[in-house]
Amino acid sequence: MRPIGIGIVGGGYMGKAHAVAMSAVGAVFETNLRPRLVKVCATSPESAERYRAAFGFEGATDDWRDLVADPAVEAVIIASPQSTHRAIAEAAFARGLPVFCEKPLGASLADSKAMVAAAEAAGAVNMTGFNYVRTPATQEARRLIAEGAIGDVTWFRGEHTEDFLADPDAPANWRTRDRASGAMGDLAPHMINCALALMGPIAALSAVIETVHDTRPGPDGPEQVANDDHAQMMVRFAGGAMGHLYFSRTATGRKMGYAYEVHGTKGSIRFDQEDQNSLHVYLREGPEAGRGFTRILTGPAHPDYAAFCQGAGHGTGYLDQIIIEARDFLRAIETGKNMFPTFRDGMEVNRVVDTAWASSASRSWVSIEG
Amino acid sequence: MRPIGIGIVGGGYMGKAHAVAMSAVGAVFETNLRPRLVKVCATSPESAERYRAAFGFEGATDDWRDLVADPAVEAVIIASPQSTHRAIAEAAFARGLPVFCEKPLGASLADSKAMVAAAEAAGAVNMTGFNYVRTPATQEARRLIAEGAIGDVTWFRGEHTEDFLADPDAPANWRTRDRASGAMGDLAPHMINCALALMGPIAALSAVIETVHDTRPGPDGPEQVANDDHAQMMVRFAGGAMGHLYFSRTATGRKMGYAYEVHGTKGSIRFDQEDQNSLHVYLREGPEAGRGFTRILTGPAHPDYAAFCQGAGHGTGYLDQIIIEARDFLRAIETGKNMFPTFRDGMEVNRVVDTAWASSASRSWVSIEG
Amino acid sequence: MRPIGIGIVGGGYMGKAHAVAMSAVGAVFETNLRPRLVKVCATSPESAERYRAAFGFEGATDDWRDLVADPAVEAVIIASPQSTHRAIAEAAFARGLPVFCEKPLGASLADSKAMVAAAEAAGAVNMTGFNYVRTPATQEARRLIAEGAIGDVTWFRGEHTEDFLADPDAPANWRTRDRASGAMGDLAPHMINCALALMGPIAALSAVIETVHDTRPGPDGPEQVANDDHAQMMVRFAGGAMGHLYFSRTATGRKMGYAYEVHGTKGSIRFDQEDQNSLHVYLREGPEAGRGFTRILTGPAHPDYAAFCQGAGHGTGYLDQIIIEARDFLRAIETGKNMFPTFRDGMEVNRVVDTAWASSASRSWVSIEG
Amino acid sequence: MRPIGIGIVGGGYMGKAHAVAMSAVGAVFETNLRPRLVKVCATSPESAERYRAAFGFEGATDDWRDLVADPAVEAVIIASPQSTHRAIAEAAFARGLPVFCEKPLGASLADSKAMVAAAEAAGAVNMTGFNYVRTPATQEARRLIAEGAIGDVTWFRGEHTEDFLADPDAPANWRTRDRASGAMGDLAPHMINCALALMGPIAALSAVIETVHDTRPGPDGPEQVANDDHAQMMVRFAGGAMGHLYFSRTATGRKMGYAYEVHGTKGSIRFDQEDQNSLHVYLREGPEAGRGFTRILTGPAHPDYAAFCQGAGHGTGYLDQIIIEARDFLRAIETGKNMFPTFRDGMEVNRVVDTAWASSASRSWVSIEG
Numbered sequence A, B, C, D: 001m002r003p004i005g006i007g008i009v010g011g012g013y014m015g016k017a018h019a020v021a022m023s024a025v026g027a028v029f030e031t032n033l034r035p036r037l038v039k040v041c042a043t044s045p046e047s048a049e050r051y052r053a054a055f056g057f058e059g060a061t062d063d064w065r066d067l068v069a070d071p072a073v074e075a076v077i078i079a080s081p082q083s084t085h086r087a088i089a090e091a092a093f094a095r096g097l098p099v100f101c102e103k104p105l106g107a108s109l110a111d112s113k114a115m116v117a118a119a120e121a122a123g124a125v126n127m128t129g130f131n132y133v134r135t136p137a138t139q140e141a142r143r144l145i146a147e148g149a150i151g152d153v154t155w156f157r158g159e160h161t162e163d164f165l166a167d168p169d170a171p172a173n174w175r176t177r178d179r180a181s182g183a184m185g186d187l188a189p190h191m192i193n194c195a196l197a198l199m200g201p202i203a204a205l206s207a208v209i210e211t212v213h214d215t216r217p218g219p220d221g222p223e224q225v226a227n228d229d230h231a232q233m234m235v236r237f238a239g240g241a242m243g244h245l246y247f248s249r250t251a252t253g254r255k256m257g258y259a260y261e262v263h264g265t266k267g268s269i270r271f272d273q274e275d276q277n278s279l280h281v282y283l284r285e286g287p288e289a290g291r292g293f294t295r296i297l298t299g300p301a302h303p304d305y306a307a308f309c310q311g312a313g314h315g316t317g318y319l320d321q322i323i324i325e326a327r328d329f330l331r332a333i334e335t336g337k338n339m340f341p342t343f344r345d346g347m348e349v350n351r352v353v354d355t356a357w358a359s360s361a362s363r364s365w366v367s368i369e370g
């Protein structure tokens, strides 16, 4: 075991999550690399200092350049807004540091391409923060599909639906003010990544992206909403299967509707993050009278569960995904071998998002050029 | 109370269902018109006679013209294959008889148009057999949406998914041999009707219809499958909401996936026919800590339930939908007022199906001309 | 096929259900005996006549002796209050008629014993109306247990819970006025019958029976409640397994909580009538990672389902149980062979109820003498 | 913020959980006291050193006296077997240290009484490790009941069921060798604590405790099982309500069946740890047509959730309960005010367990003397 200095840019929602995960991951997974919380960066010296104290970092700064340049920082976690991802990542790669970057990778496909190029040029470890593919249940789903347990997949339906803007009278805020924070920009990437992880590349799609509530109460009367509330797309996977994706922040009643169902010739799988410790699997085998969807409670028999608890059904939660992610990032650093999802995988998500915008604008099917 | 002579064309799956329903409806709903099972028609004298005896008809015939012409027959139920619907209906209307016709109304949009014209010319009562909109749960959902309980609807997702052809090695049979028996022809109409009932007309759509397994084992080796296994479409409702529909007979694990979810600005509704006695409703009201989807068990407080059982949660089943349908048909005859879904409503479903084929062929959005 | 004349005593909740079932059963199951609704009996000539017309009987009477004596009546269904069961049954058996009697068999164990004696002396077909054991799901559960699919059963938990008197301010009515209408008298028999059907005899029990709300608003101020609101008992089955039963009419939120779970050495079963078309089965076999409760939707592969619908998951409902019951009663008449549950089976339920009262009074374990 | 030195006795299942929780709690809850992992104790120097390195302690020992005496240790967590709890706690209290002790508190009621006496004599902070009452859902349930949201409670049913010894051929091991490791000794305490937390004291009970499989394969042939496989008890709460508790390690299919349902005059609550992020609440209010159990996904609106994640439905897991527990222990230390469940609360659980054994032996109702 040896310590590794961690710098985190951002101390908000995800900055905190990564700070907690880096504090816990060593004991949970008995990792060889043991994180040391070296420095946290935020937009002001005051907030940075507050995060430092709260999360237990050694130092704080309001300039990410300072963090990236700190010799004690041996790995960088980017948990600041999308617009900042590229510059920070490029600087870190320039020093040859491993970089973990929150989703979506770049604020645009161009940014993501540049980030991939920088990572690959530096030969540095890189990972994108799609934590939801790391629940034991979704890892198991991925494994089952890859192993052919449900045969050839014929249909994939995925959604990421929440309801934080379901109320038309909810006031305008940062979430309604730029394209990157809309349903396609902010919610879609997780489920697109999941679709790619489970199904492989998307070959073509036909999308509709729209704003349901055009204006929202602003400080000075109705304010124009700058981004999309929900979006859907029909997709064709390169492997041949057909699919559908839906993203919404106006899905009244949905709190964490990261959900998918997959039909295969031999079986089917259903998952819903709102019950993240269950995977529902149907196998077309055995007598008809005994068939049905089996609700499998995740447990030590499933990927990455046992480290959290020795008993099945005792359950993992949101933070545990981030801890698994932290373990994978440390493992990649230790071995020098990138793990899914890399920056390249993150870039592929941007590509799908970009293509969806093009399709929605032209109201037509658009192919995705690889 | 007075008796009414019923003639049923077809003694198969649905012919039987209607015969049972007509036997039970009087006692269940204490209807004024009391069905008398006058005549059943099937393809051979033998099978017709078998159905007569089995279901308790007074007479049998292998010629539907004979049935339609029988003076004792005062109302006709068409439960024979789609290709026969039009001619039988036209003959019955020529005699001025009320006609109930199984879904889909006509084998083509042209047939359906002709049937509507005949019905309206005759001024005769007419109804299309979309029984699933008649469960107490779906009637309640329709009522809630119409009353604005969930506010303005922003999203509708519907599916009709089964798995009777999920196995690629299932042999070719009548279901794989003509376009009308594919997913779009056979399964889609029920859910399209449901979408129209809950949401109003569809203005435009973009569809993909496809055959998953191109050949199936036939009597002399692999046989070409003549129709579609599954289909999806993005839709725009005339009222403004966006939606998605999916139909499949290869949805492994799905037995009766007639299911929908509807998001409104004030609430949401979810339903799945596989648990037909529950409606899941979320209302965006009251303290956040108490919100969630409420699983409402249907009971006497819901439409058409009390006649079946005095206790909530005791449940209705498949046949009970047909009994409700029978009550509505008798009521329409008695009052002379058509009830939803009429032939015209059935024709609108054909129109959506037709448009979907056009869209799938052109890989583009297609408007539905009203 | 030949007609059989049916007389029904009672035209209320269950009288109607049996009238409907007798109208439908022939067509549903293609029975050899075809019910003819000969006569219905109620407490006044007016109500009897109303039921006659409503349900389609040929005749009506306000004197059950008249019904029982009618030569056209070839089988008697008793759907009047418990206090009347014995006298009617004895009179019918005196004529050698087959008798179906609603649950609970007799108003007391003594009555039930007399009824069994009369039935056996007459050598007449007899059946008790425990319809819930006849759902396809519970029939399947019974079959699975009997076949050893879940190994040796170690634990059975059953309940029959409803909430029609959950509100302490619900006024006193007939349901609160005699012992026979309390939770033990009215609700318990169904689930006790189920426990006996699935598990075999109960050897001993320890019960608590109590009234939760001692008084309820009456016409002249608070009225004493004469019977029990809920009751529980720990049981020891003769086969060795341990169990627990609970009955309640104050189970707020429960509409039809006829539910059980059974643990065996090789598997487990769960059922809840509020989702009567599902059976949840766990088998301790195959790799741990794939184990869980399978939600099996009832279908043609399960007992008595196919007659109602050709597709799995399309569902049966409350009335369908009564139709299955009717088929079994007709089959017993036709073959002369009694089918479960006979009067003797009904009497065994009374015995358990009686023993529970004794146990509750003495606050001790009491053995059941066979 | 100031550091506090933590010593943990035991590095197994729970020792690890507490080590992780103490590493994460500061960042999650921004506690004033910041745990420093000073020393871990295990049965051998080698294992202690292994735990030290794995979990990040500063020191290790194989003698708990050494740990308790270490001046850097300012608080002690006991996560070793039950038989060791008393001596360690007494020694720690002798130094005036705060003590957190894993459940069950003492190996016997006598031990627990002595531990309470020692804690109270020392005036030291003390807490028992019933973590499951700390999920956001169960905290919310407790709050709802306490606030009267479901009215007067009339019925409580609780269970703790697992299936790790469901297989009769599972070999004998430490779990089958002493009374403290049976269903009553090991599983029951959590749910008894829950019942007491939600419902208040138990006044009397009637229990059955039994061994289902008397022998199990041992190293030299069949070995006698020394403890109980499952147990049930009917209870009377001091507040008047009736209840039932069931505990089993042979509950085939149950992985974490910590579950309860509570009926009140105004509403009901259901919870199952296998879906720990949901609470099902029924309120007897509003129109009947809209009533049902609402599945409330835990979120920031519920106790102790927001620190883990800003979005509802994202879910907490097993370890998060331990982190909440750690926060409470630190808070108690900081404020000097004990928090539920104290050692006294732990002792009350032992009292119920003891009474259950007495009841099972005498096959009779036994009162619990306060």
Ligand SMILES: NC(=O)C1=CN([C@@H]2O[C@H](COP(=O)(O)OP(=O)(O)OC[C@H]3O[C@@H](n4cnc5c(N)ncnc54)[C@H](O)[C@@H]3O)[C@@H](O)[C@H]2O)C=CC1
Pocket: A009, A010, A011, A012, A013, A014, A015, A041, A042, A043, A044, A047, A062, A063, A064, A078, A079, A080, A081, A082, A084, A102, A103, A104, A129, A130, A131, A186
């Ligand atoms: N994986 C997941 O489940 C989630 C991922 N995210 C992603 O995480 C990233 C951060 O989002 P949140 O934590 O929700 O945002 P937040 O607003 O809660 O926190 C952002 C943090 O970045 C810091 N920051 C802003 N600009 C900066 C700059 N120029 N230099 C240095 N620090 C700066 C702020 O001080 C703040 O501490 C985004 O990429 C977002 O898409 C967000 C939520 C969930």
Ligand SMILES: NC(=O)C1=CN([C@@H]2O[C@H](COP(=O)(O)OP(=O)(O)OC[C@H]3O[C@@H](n4cnc5c(N)ncnc54)[C@H](O)[C@@H]3O)[C@@H](O)[C@H]2O)C=CC1
Pocket: B009, B010, B011, B012, B013, B014, B015, B041, B042, B043, B044, B047, B062, B063, B064, B078, B079, B080, B081, B082, B084, B102, B103, B104, B129, B130, B131, B186
């Ligand atoms: N509403 C629903 O849930 C369902 C509706 N259907 C619809 O019901 C109709 C009938 O389908 P099924 O009952 O499944 O078919 P089926 O094959 O079970 O029965 C068809 C019946 O029509 C009779 N028939 C065929 N050709 C005839 C002719 N030329 N003249 C007179 N009788 C003829 C046959 O003898 C047979 O009795 C179709 O329109 C189908 O789409 C079918 C299944 C379910």
Ligand SMILES: NC(=O)C1=CN([C@@H]2O[C@H](COP(=O)(O)OP(=O)(O)OC[C@H]3O[C@@H](n4cnc5c(N)ncnc54)[C@H](O)[C@@H]3O)[C@@H](O)[C@H]2O)C=CC1
Pocket: C009, C010, C011, C012, C013, C014, C015, C041, C042, C043, C044, C047, C062, C064, C078, C079, C080, C081, C082, C084, C102, C103, C104, C129, C130, C131, C186
């Ligand atoms: N199997 C099941 O699911 C259920 C069974 N039951 C049982 O069915 C039986 C009847 O109950 P309900 O139908 O609910 O009662 P109800 O009050 O709805 O109907 C009782 C009927 O019996 C008639 N009746 C009363 N006294 C009579 C007499 N002396 N002679 C002739 N007719 C008389 C009444 O006129 C009325 O038509 C009871 O044994 C009850 O326990 C009731 C409800 C459900």
Ligand SMILES: NC(=O)C1=CN([C@@H]2O[C@H](COP(=O)(O)OP(=O)(O)OC[C@H]3O[C@@H](n4cnc5c(N)ncnc54)[C@H](O)[C@@H]3O)[C@@H](O)[C@H]2O)C=CC1
Pocket: D009, D010, D011, D012, D013, D014, D015, D041, D042, D043, D044, D047, D062, D063, D064, D078, D079, D080, D081, D082, D084, D102, D103, D104, D129, D130, D131, D186
């Ligand atoms: N709250 C919960 O969910 C759970 C609580 N427990 C409780 O936690 C306690 C420990 O159980 P587990 O962690 O499962 O046991 P374990 O067997 O996994 O670990 C026991 C640890 O105690 C140490 N130990 C044993 N004897 C010792 C001694 N004389 N001196 C110092 N250390 C000693 C061992 O070296 C080992 O590290 C028990 O009281 C148990 O009932 C256990 C599992 C779950």
